[in-house]
Amino acid sequence: MDIHVGDMLELKKAHPCGSHTWQVLRVGMDFRLRCQGCGHELMIPRSKAEKSIKKWIRNPEGAPQE
Template sequence: MDIRVGDVVKLKKQHPCGSYLWEVLRIGMDFRLKCEGCGHQIMIPRKQVEKNLRQLIRKEEEGKES
């Protein structure tokens, strides 16, 4: 998986606030994710994120000119 800090992931199950979208804040053995709905942060194992991933939304690279 090529998930980077700043990307947004859509997971299989929704958070109790109703949002499916999570922003990636940290990557390693565990991921730190922030709920896009309420701002709650969780630490979750990499294997669990990869298993429950439904969609990966890339962060737009700002200020990059080609």
């Protein structure tokens, strides 16, 4: 998968806050994701993240969203 910083991911399982949407903050062997519901950040292995993606929304300008 060609996921970049700033892209939005909708994962299969919801975060405990109820949100399914995450922003990509870092890519590599691990992804750093920020929950769009509560702002919680986590690191997740790339393989696990790629398996749990339901929907992928590319960032149109290609730059991180703040």
